[in-house]
Amino acid sequence: MTFLLILLVIILIIAFKSIKVVRQSEVYIIERLGKFHKIADAGLTIIVPFVDHVRSVVSLKQQTMDIPPQGVITKDNVTITIDTVVFYQVTDPAKAVYEIQSLKKGIEYLAITTIRDIVGKMDLDATFSSRDGINQQLRVILDEATDRWGCKIDRVEIKDIKPPADIRDAMEKQMNAERNKRALILEAQAQRESAITIAEGKKEAAILEAEADKESAIRRADGEAQAIKSVAEAKAKEIEMVYSAIKNSKPDDKLVQIKSLEALTEIANGEANKVFIPFEATSTLSSLGAVKEIFKDDKN
Numbered sequence: 001m002t003f004l005l006i007l008l009v010i011i012l013i014i015a016f017k018s019i020k021v022v023r024q025s026e027v028y029i030i031e032r033l034g035k036f037h038k039i040a041d042a043g044l045t046i047i048v049p050f051v052d053h054v055r056s057v058v059s060l061k062q063q064t065m066d067i068p069p070q071g072v073i074t075k076d077n078v079t080i081t082i083d084t085v086v087f088y089q090v091t092d093p094a095k096a097v098y099e100i101q102s103l104k105k106g107i108e109y110l111a112i113t114t115i116r117d118i119v120g121k122m123d124l125d126a127t128f129s130s131r132d133g134i135n136q137q138l139r140v141i142l143d144e145a146t147d148r149w150g151c152k153i154d155r156v157e158i159k160d161i162k163p164p165a166d167i168r169d170a171m172e173k174q175m176n177a178e179r180n181k182r183a184l185i186l187e188a189q190a191q192r193e194s195a196i197t198i199a200e201g202k203k204e205a206a207i208l209e210a211e212a213d214k215e216s217a218i219r220r221a222d223g224e225a226q227a228i229k230s231v232a233e234a235k236a237k238e239i240e241m242v243y244s245a246i247k248n249s250k251p252d253d254k255l256v257q258i259k260s261l262e263a264l265t266e267i268a269n270g271e272a273n274k275v276f277i278p279f280e281a282t283s284t285l286s287s288l289g290a291v292k293e294i295f296k297d298d299k300n
Contacts, residue, residue, distance in 0.1 A: 017049035027093045029055040039093055058093035062154060065104055067111050069162075072119045074127060081162040082119065086111055086142065092150025100149045107146060111156070114141050124163065131158050 021044055022028050028040035031053045040047075047054075067084040074080060086107060090096045100106045118137050119127055127134070138156040146153055163171065 014049050018046055020045040020047060020054065025059060025061045027058050027060060029058060029093060029097050031055045036094060036098065056093075056097045058090055058096055060090055060093070062087055062089045065107060067108055067115075069160075070112050070115060072116050074119060074124050075121055076123050078124045078167060079164060080119070080124070080127065081160075082115055082158060083160040083162075084111060084115060084138070085157050085159055086153065087155040087157075088146070088151055088153050090150060091152050095148065095150025103146075103149055103151060106149060107142065107151070107153075110142060110145050111138065114138055124167070127161055131161075134158060 020028060020040065022040050022042045024042045026042065028045065030037045030040055030045075030047060032048070032051055034053075036055075037052060065086045065088065067086060069081050069083045071079050072082050088107060090103070096103050115134075115138065118134055122130065122134075135156050135158060139153050142156065143153040162168075
């Protein structure tokens with residue numbers, strides 16, 4: 001009975017040593033007699049007890065690693081503290097185990113030296129405005145360096161950049177000054193645009209008013225011209241009618257002289273009119289006087 005119990009215990013130990021269950025997104029590095037034998041993928045794996053040995057369990061998931069904040073000196077001799085995080089993934093488990101003693105330590109030390117090298121070539125202002133460029137350079141350099149370790153660097157992000165307290169205060173004052181400057185510039189531009197708009201409005205109003213006056217004057221002049229033309233046409237018709245009547249009546253010299261006298265009488269009756277009668281016209285006037293006397297005698 002004791003033998004059977006011992007045998008059962010031995011079988012259980014052998015089964016425990018032989019049967020391995022590998023979880024999803026993990027692989028086992030199996031060594032046989034101290035030498036790399038195979039990579040066991042997810043699922044059930046049988047190994048030879050006391051001969052095969054699980055050297056390491058490697059995760060194939062993307063992993064994150066926080067790089068401790070590092071003091072870095074910029075090109076203009078300002079010490080800043082940079083906090084970085086690295087996203088990586090193991091692509092070759094055997095290399096990740098056998099090519100480097102500690103993959104995480106290797107990535108950490110490599111990231112620290114690379115950050116110091118990149119930021120040391122940049123000014124303080126450039127470090128704040130070029131985060132994407134720094135992240136890209138870090139990713140490329142780390143990815144090339146860790147490729148021989150069976151690792152791929154997917155992403156590098158700078159979480160925070162902390163300058164010294166005095167530099168931070170100076171930067172805050174500069175930012176406030178820039179904000180105030182932009183506010184004053186915007187206010188001045190707004191006032192300028194307002195003044196321009198008002199001036200343009202007055203200009204348009206003056207132009208419209210001048211055009212209206214011009215149009216009114218043109219129309220008034222056209223009306224007066226039309227009136228003068230109408231009067232002239234009426235006078236012309238009147239003269240033409242008188243001329244036609246006189247022509248048709250066949251006047252003699254005495255009638256013409258009488259009409260001339262009547263015209264002179266009307267002219268003389270006007271205000272501030274002075275009529276100068278030439279000497280040659282006196283004979284005509286005497287003739288007219290004689291004619292007048294004859295008319296009187298006929299009436300009597």
